[in-house]
Amino acid sequence: MTAMPERTILSIAPKAPPEENGRVKLLLVDDDPDNLLALQAILEPLGQDLMLAQTGTDALRLCLDHDFAAILLDVRMPEMDGFETAEMIRARKKSLQTPILFVTAYRSDEQLFRGYNLGAVDFLFKPIVPEILQSKVNVFVDLRRTEQLLRRKAEELARAEQRYRAVLEAAPDAMVITNQAGTIELANSRADTLFGRSREALIGRDIHSVLPAWECPDEGLPRTSLQPTPEQRLIAYRDDGSPFPAEITRNSFHTPDGLLITTAIRDATDQAHAEARIQKTNLELERRVAERTAELRYSNEALRQFAWAASHDLQEPIRTVATYSQWLSQIMNGNLGARESKMLATIEQHASRLNQLLAALRQYIQVSDSGQHARTSVDCNAVVKAAAWNLEAMIQESGASIECGALPSISSLELPLVQLFQNLISNAIKYRSDDLPVIRISAQEGENCWIFSVQDNGIGIDPKYFDYIFGVFRRLHGSQKSGTGIGLAICRAAVERLGGRIWVESTPGNGSTFHVSLPV
Numbered sequence: 001m002t003a004m005p006e007r008t009i010l011s012i013a014p015k016a017p018p019e020e021n022g023r024v025k026l027l028l029v030d031d032d033p034d035n036l037l038a039l040q041a042i043l044e045p046l047g048q049d050l051m052l053a054q055t056g057t058d059a060l061r062l063c064l065d066h067d068f069a070a071i072l073l074d075v076r077m078p079e080m081d082g083f084e085t086a087e088m089i090r091a092r093k094k095s096l097q098t099p100i101l102f103v104t105a106y107r108s109d110e111q112l113f114r115g116y117n118l119g120a121v122d123f124l125f126k127p128i129v130p131e132i133l134q135s136k137v138n139v140f141v142d143l144r145r146t147e148q149l150l151r152r153k154a155e156e157l158a159r160a161e162q163r164y165r166a167v168l169e170a171a172p173d174a175m176v177i178t179n180q181a182g183t184i185e186l187a188n189s190r191a192d193t194l195f196g197r198s199r200e201a202l203i204g205r206d207i208h209s210v211l212p213a214w215e216c217p218d219e220g221l222p223r224t225s226l227q228p229t230p231e232q233r234l235i236a237y238r239d240d241g242s243p244f245p246a247e248i249t250r251n252s253f254h255t256p257d258g259l260l261i262t263t264a265i266r267d268a269t270d271q272a273h274a275e276a277r278i279q280k281t282n283l284e285l286e287r288r289v290a291e292r293t294a295e296l297r298y299s300n301e302a303l304r305q306f307a308w309a310a311s312h313d314l315q316e317p318i319r320t321v322a323t324y325s326q327w328l329s330q331i332m333n334g335n336l337g338a339r340e341s342k343m344l345a346t347i348e349q350h351a352s353r354l355n356q357l358l359a360a361l362r363q364y365i366q367v368s369d370s371g372q373h374a375r376t377s378v379d380c381n382a383v384v385k386a387a388a389w390n391l392e393a394m395i396q397e398s399g400a401s402i403e404c405g406a407l408p409s410i411s412s413l414e415l416p417l418v419q420l421f422q423n424l425i426s427n428a429i430k431y432r433s434d435d436l437p438v439i440r441i442s443a444q445e446g447e448n449c450w451i452f453s454v455q456d457n458g459i460g461i462d463p464k465y466f467d468y469i470f471g472v473f474r475r476l477h478g479s480q481k482s483g484t485g486i487g488l489a490i491c492r493a494a495v496e497r498l499g500g501r502i503w504v505e506s507t508p509g510n511g512s513t514f515h516v517s518l519p520v
């Protein structure tokens with residue numbers, strides 16, 4: 001760069017912006033190209049971007065587009081001297097703070113005074129000593145670098161804070177950030193709405209003024225704990241002093257300035273109302289169920305007493321009817337016509353049938369009541385034996401065989417169990433087919449229960465009657481077989497009293513199996 005045209009703006013700065021290449025810009029202004037070249041040669045070893053101008057106007061133009069770390073300004077220039085140029089540079093806001101070093105051949109107080117007045121940071125006197133120039137300029141290079149670094153850090157910080165605030169704002173709940181003592185340091189706009197108080201008014205206040213029961217989470221949390229505390233229901237206060245229920249979760253994080261706590265707060269008014277409504281409904285339901293249960297218990301007891309009394313009180317008149325009809329037939333011995341004798345026999349038959357029904361009814365009532373008694377360990381093999389012994393005549397007469405597998409001992413009541421097996425075995429014989437009755441009794445373990453099965457090879461039951469037959473006075477084969485229609489109702493009452501269940505499986509013509517499950 002030996003030949004240089006007059007009045008030129010020359011830049012030897014590479015294209016990349018200084019932030020990227022790490023270099024700063026320096027402006028050298030002198031009307032003498034040789035001087036410019038000399039300055040350039042001295043400063044080039046600093047490795048910075050040098051821009052050259054030969055007039056004050058060119059220097060001003062460059063100041064418009066570039067931000068210089070320092071300007072080296074020759075004092076004596078033809079059109080606009082260094083001082084005038086400096087004045088104009090200072091007049092612009094952008095270059096108000098740019099350090100200016102005046103280069104002059106004359107050491108005069110007046111010049112110094114004027115220069116410093118115009119904001120000069122230093123004077124360099126010709127002839128220039130390269131080392132001094134370099135070290136002076138280096139100070140400004142370092143200053144600019146530090147300034148750039150600080151600016152970048154400040155920008156990064158501002159960006160991080162912006163992100164942080166955006167996250168805080170995007171939170172679905174009101175969020176406040178406090179220090180350990182509970183002083184609010186930050187709050188999002190939802191907090192304004194929730195507490196009816198501006199964010200500025202919240203910041204710096206004690207969180208206890210809006211959430212009196214707020215507590216700092218355990219300080220012993222690990223430094224990186226991201227686990228929020230479990231949800232808590234507290235009473236919060238709006239600006240006007242009105243309370244409302246709030247759900248809060250807290251999260252703490254350590255910062256160089258100490259522990260900070262984020263508290264997410266949600267208005268739980270609607271939820272509290274819904275809970276109160278559910279609670280009220282539940283209480284009302286419980287009250288109604290209790291009322292209804294009491295009513296049912298009362299009417300059940302009344303019914304039971306009525307049935308018991310009726311079955312007892314009816315016994316006597318029936319016995320009288322039977323006795324008197326027997327007496328009448330004895331007194332009239334042989335003097336009654338065939339028609340009258342048949343009528344008396346019908347009266348006796350019906351009286352005895354009524355007696356049977358009443359006895360069965362009493363048995364049913366007794367079984368329904370038996371659950372109140374204390375249970376003992378009952379050997380079911382002995383139970384089946386006792387039932388078969390009670391039915392000995394029937395078994396002999398029918399030629400029935402009973403095959404009984406190993407049965408368990410269970411905690412139960414013996415009497416209802418005997419009644420249960422007795423009814424099931426007698427039905428198996430009564431509702432036999434043309435084959436000799438074969439009855440198989442077995443037990444297998446279920447889930448927390450034993451399942452007993454009484455299988456027969458009798459006439460079977462149509463599936464549509466599987467439930468029906470367990471009701472009181474329900475009979476399917478009433479005309480062909482004697483019975484009261486209460487046997488299976490007694491079985492069901494006994495099983496239910498023992499906490500179990502009874503059901504039947506059958507195919508008409510192929511026998512039936514009655515299953516009974518009883519709790520272990």
Ligand code: ADP
Pocket residue numbers: 423427428430431456458459460461469474475476477478482483484485486487488489512
């Ligand atoms: P009862 O035997 O006195 O009629 P139950 O209550 O014991 O009354 O039985 C109700 C009805 O169920 C019987 O009338 C009968 O029709 C039917 N039943 C009961 N057990 C059997 C069985 N093992 N096989 C076929 N039918 C049965």
